[in-house]
Amino acid sequence: MTLYADLQVSRGSFNLSLDLTVEPGEVVALLGPNGAGKTTALRAIAGLLALNGGRIALDGSVWDEPPRTFRTPDRRPIGVVFQDYLLFNHLSCLENVAFGLRARGVDKQIARSEAARWLETVGLSEYARTRPRALSGGQAQRVALARALATDPSLLLLDEPLAALDASTTLHVRAELGQHLQRFEGRTLLVTHDPLDAMVLADRIVIVEDGQIVQEGKPTEVAHRPRTDYVAQLVGLNLYQGTASGTTVTLTEGGTITLAEPTTGPVHVAFPPTAVSLYPTPPSGSPRNTWPAVVTGIEQHAHTVRVRLDASPTGPSTLLADITPAAVADLHLTPGQPLHTTLKATEVHTYPV
Structure with a gap:
């Protein structure tokens, strides 16, 4: 079923008002300049920030609808890859990937077995015992993605997932990430300020400026028919x-x-x-x-x-x-x-x- 998010958030003088949907198997990119409200939207959907109004629901289950309902992040079927990946440096890659499963009460051996399967999926089986500090940026990104997907989330949230990479690595990792997202049957929301990430990875792009949606559509439509100066400059x-x-x-x-x-x-x-x-x-x-x-x-x-x-x-x-x-x-x-x-x-x- 569709993720539906009517996001109404006020933070000081900034007001976010977005109406988003994400279908199963679809990758939607939130694209906009710094301060547009992209990360605020992602944090609200993740449960890290409560709505002031509106509603977030998936599969008939309401996650946030003030003032009556609010599900904390651990009670939402989500996986999150943050901009800096936030891997635990004191844990091995295997234990990092198993962490989400263990936090949900999965038996230790089953969690490790599932984590090993995901490390193999992202091509990092040989790094199972390696600590994150010994990984390259691209490898750390793949471990973070495996950790997010290991819990079989209904919704995958990606917050600037390629921003920490150097230019020589980004092209290869972007292609790899695109392959993983094509196989993911859940819903994916990608937050980015990079138009190339959005054009390559997303099925649909939502342009956000000053807390409002100013344009949305397929990448080719947005690229050929911009509706604001910001979008025109991007393309x-x-x-x-x-x-x-x-x-x-x-x-x-x-x-x-x-x-x-x-x-x-x-x-x-x-x-x-x-x-x-x-x-x-x-x-x-x-x-x-x-x-x-x-x-x-x-x-x-x-x-x-x-x-x-x-x-x-x-x-x-x-x-x-x-x-x-x-x-x-x-x-x-x-x-x-x-x-x-x-x-x-x-x-x-x-x-x-």
């Missing part, structure tokens, strides 16, 4: 709002953008930075979208350079353009430099507000 798109009439969108912030295909009504307008070209002088011909602009920032992005621009009142107020290092040299780019920009109408996408 690397220019995003605006406006009103379309035919092939012209009048932007809410001022200026217009010409489209390749006609549409009508309030729309989001999105296009990749690679669709923006930069010129030292007005381009020849008659491009449908061309505006003077001023360079406000230059950033290295992998094999490209991202240029931030303030455009003229006739177009978007700000623009992102991705160009090659060779183009940066040819244009002699510096902050404050005036340029001319063009945008390919065929790469502009619109969708309803």
Whole structure:
């Protein structure tokens, strides 16, 4: 059955108001900036933080519904992997994995046998007697995951599970974690600020800003149709709002953008930075979208350079353009430099507000 969580939490001046569902076999990612309320939501579902209002229920069993009902964490069928894993350094990996089972009253030998089976599942049988301090970050993450799954939880909660890893380890461990989650038949809620973790691991992404859900959907939908500036920046798109009439969108912030295909009504307008070209002088011909602009920032992005621009009142107020290092040299780019920009109408996408 579905996990249903209507989360109403107040902490000082911060108010969290989220309505979440997670289906069996589904991985849902809570994605948002620091301070958005992601960890507060996870702690409330785990029973580490009581609701001020709302309701959390699974399989017809109510976990939290103030003021009448509150189940403590040990009475909720959950497994949790924390950001720092929180393994017990005085216990071996085997005893760490067996800990949750022993805490639930399982016989010591049965708990150890089950723990050994889980260590084998995550590929760490040979580390059964090893203490956590001797493990790599990726190995510690797998032990924490085995400990969480050993209790056969109905709900798996992952709090920034890859944040403690170095960049060279993250790619491999992310792939391994994805394989384990695909086999997990319960429900998984992943809290992360990393869009790549969410895009790779989740079946559905819920974007949280300032304690509210601002967008949710499948990873491809969120990536191609962002609805806030935060999401657009995550996926690397220019995003605006406006009103379309035919092939012209009048932007809410001022200026217009010409489209390749006609549409009508309030729309989001999105296009990749690679669709923006930069010129030292007005381009020849008659491009449908061309505006003077001023360079406000230059950033290295992998094999490209991202240029931030303030455009003229006739177009978007700000623009992102991705160009090659060779183009940066040819244009002699510096902050404050005036340029001319063009945008390919065929790469502009619109969708309803």
